[in-house]
Amino acid sequence: METVPAPLRCLGECHAAEKFTDDGVETVTSMEQKKVERSIQEVISVYKQMHSFPQPTLLRDQHYQYLKKGLRHLSDSYECLDASRPWLCYWILHSLELLEEPVPSSIASDVCQFLARCQTPTGGFAGGPGQHAHLAPTYAAVNALCIIGTEEAYSVIDREKLLSFLFSVKQPDGSFVMHVGGEVDVRSAYCAASVASLTNIVTPSLFQDTPMWIVSCQNWEGGLGGVPGLEAHGGYTFCGTAAMVILGKEFMLDLKSLLRWVASRQMRFEGGFQGRCNKLVDGCYSFWQAGLLPLLHRALFKEGDSTLSLEKWMFEQQALQEYILLCCQNPVGGLLDKPGKSRDFYHTCYCLSGLSVAQHFGNMDLHHQLIVGQEENRLVCMLTSRPICHSYHPVYNICPEKVARAIQHFHQLPVPMENRGSPASSDHS
Ligand SMILES: [Zn+2]
Numbered sequence: 389m390e391t392v393p394a395p396l397r398c399l400g401e402c403h404a405a406e407k408f409t410d411d412g413v414e415t416v417t418s419m420e421q422k423k424v425e426r427s428i429q430e431v432i433s434v435y436k437q438m439h440s441f442p443q444p445t446l447l448r449d450q451h452y453q454y455l456k457k458g459l460r461h462l463s464d465s466y467e468c469l470d471a472s473r474p475w476l477c478y479w480i481l482h483s484l485e486l487l488e489e490p491v492p493s494s495i496a497s498d499v500c501q502f503l504a505r506c507q508t509p510t511g512g513f514a515g516g517p518g519q520h521a522h523l524a525p526t527y528a529a530v531n532a533l534c535i536i537g538t539e540e541a542y543s544v545i546d547r548e549k550l551l552s553f554l555f556s557v558k559q560p561d562g563s564f565v566m567h568v569g570g571e572v573d574v575r576s577a578y579c580a581a582s583v584a585s586l587t588n589i590v591t592p593s594l595f596q597d598t599p600m601w602i603v604s605c606q607n608w609e610g611g612l613g614g615v616p617g618l619e620a621h622g623g624y625t626f627c628g629t630a631a632m633v634i635l636g637k638e639f640m641l642d643l644k645s646l647l648r649w650v651a652s653r654q655m656r657f658e659g660g661f662q663g664r665c666n667k668l669v670d671g672c673y674s675f676w677q678a679g680l681l682p683l684l685h686r687a688l689f690k691e692g693d694s695t696l697s698l699e700k701w702m703f704e705q706q707a708l709q710e711y712i713l714l715c716c717q718n719p720v721g722g723l724l725d726k727p728g729k730s731r732d733f734y735h736t737c738y739c740l741s742g743l744s745v746a747q748h749f750g751n752m753d754l755h756h757q758l759i760v761g762q763e764e765n766r767l768v769c770m771l772t773s774r775p776i777c778h779s780y781h782p783v784y785n786i787c788p789e790k791v792a793r794a795i796q797h798f799h800q801l802p803v804p805m806e807n808r809g810s811p812a813s814s815d816h817s
Contacts (some may be wrong), residue, residue: 396442398432398659398710405654417666424668425657427727431715444713444744446765447721451736452489454721455480458733459495464504473516473635474506474529479737481535483507486740486767486789496536503529506524510556511549521553522567527579534586534794535786542797548804551589554580555806562597563615573614574605578627581634582784586791588798591806595712599637608651609665617790620649620678622663629683630783640688650680651702659707660715660726661742670725671716671735674742678703679782682745682771699756705746709760712743741785744770 397403407425410418435442448521459480462473477499484491491499505517512521513529533541555577564576574665577598584590604616605628611620612628619776629646632638653661653673661673681701689696716723716739722731749756750771759766770782784791 396444396702397707398714399436399442403657408657420668424726428658428715429684431727435714444710444761444765446761446767447717448487448764450719450721451483451717451723451740452487452721454487454489454718455483455733455736459484459491459499462499462777470806472525472528474503474525474532475515476733477503477532478528478535479733480655481532483733483737483740485535485790486770488768491536493538496538497540498761499532500536500538501540503533507544507546507549508553509549511546511551511553516645520567522570522575523557523564523579524566526550526553526660527582529588530583531784534784535790537793539620542794545587547587547589547798547801548807550566550583550587551591551594551804552807554584554589554594556635562595562598562599562601564598572613574602574624574628574631575614577602578631578634581631582674586633586784586794586796588801589804591803593806595635599632599635599640602632603640604644610642612645612646619664622653622661622673625650626676626680629680633683633687633727638683639691641687641689643684643691646680647677647684647702650677650684653677654703654708655711658715658726659704659709659710659711668726669711671712671723671742672725674708674712674716674740675732675738675745675782675785678708678742678745679785682750682782698754700749700758701745703746703811705749705758706760708746709743709758709765712739713761714766740767741770742783743767745782752759 408418408421427548458476462476462480481491484615503513504527506513508514510521512523513526514521515525530545533544556568558573559565563572565572566576581595584594605612605624607613607617607620609620611625613619614620614624629638629641632641655662655669658669660669660671661677662669662672663676681703683699687697712723713725716735718724718731723736725730725735744767747757747759747766748769748771749758750769755769757766768787770785771788
């Protein structure tokens, strides 16, 4: 166990030297970058003035109140917001589990019943009741149900129909479309691999040619684009890499160039991550980018790389924690993209997920903590040594005990038969 002593990295004398230099060529991008750096400098200066002994605090109670209100609103009223309600359930439930805040069983049961209404007759889940099945809310709904982790939650999922939905969106080249008649991108492969592996419905042909298709999304930058030929992007890179880990094929990626790309996305001055080259820092990439490092550490370890650290991931864990704690917290609860932006459940979930990754290192039997600020800032560790959970990486982004419990539950059930000529695929073709 280790507590990082003051002073903070962002209060150090050398910190200003990390600011962006435009080499005398001012562009729209460079002006935006400087504007963000000025706003972060301002946050740091104010913090410094107010704290003679700097110990940034995670505003646990405020975040809890914000999340609790969101969850109650979801369960009280089903006609709010947009077509992403299973996502809201997942973001809130995962944030609460990271904060170790239990969900009352009556609310958990309401969420199960609500998600059951989002499940479509052809299998898979929609963004809301009565809408069409889509892989993104399917991923969110399955994750949310696995976090709840009760018999009631597991029994919501119709596995036979889920499998036929997955076949209905599978493409001949190994990729998946997000919904019948929809667009292909690498998120869909991850969503499919995640829900299929958690619920034990992986059949021999379901992911045939998928790893080769995902590999083709890795470009010259080292990261992955949404489809082959597109610019590398943090969200797509996490999805593609995590899908490869779930499918046991991560070795097919160029891991070294991927590592180089993701390590270069951590901002020198801000401490947080950008999603793409030349873009601005954003709190949600604390997970999409930093979450890649445990995946890569494990993959390189499996390849026998003897130079790997036994204490740290290959990014600046302290700097990321400082960015999240100082720049991404709304004082009345909820987390956000960057100073000046408003809070939302998406950023709350992925800032907290990234904070957990930055606090806990693990590999094989090792666990090493690095907590910026007080010990109370510590979030739940998303790593586990249990092989059943694809050990030591946050590949599903739910807590490992819940992954283990879901896998244990669904592995007692037989894998459904492949039924690719089902109405789910022929109805819409
Ligand atoms: Zn964001």
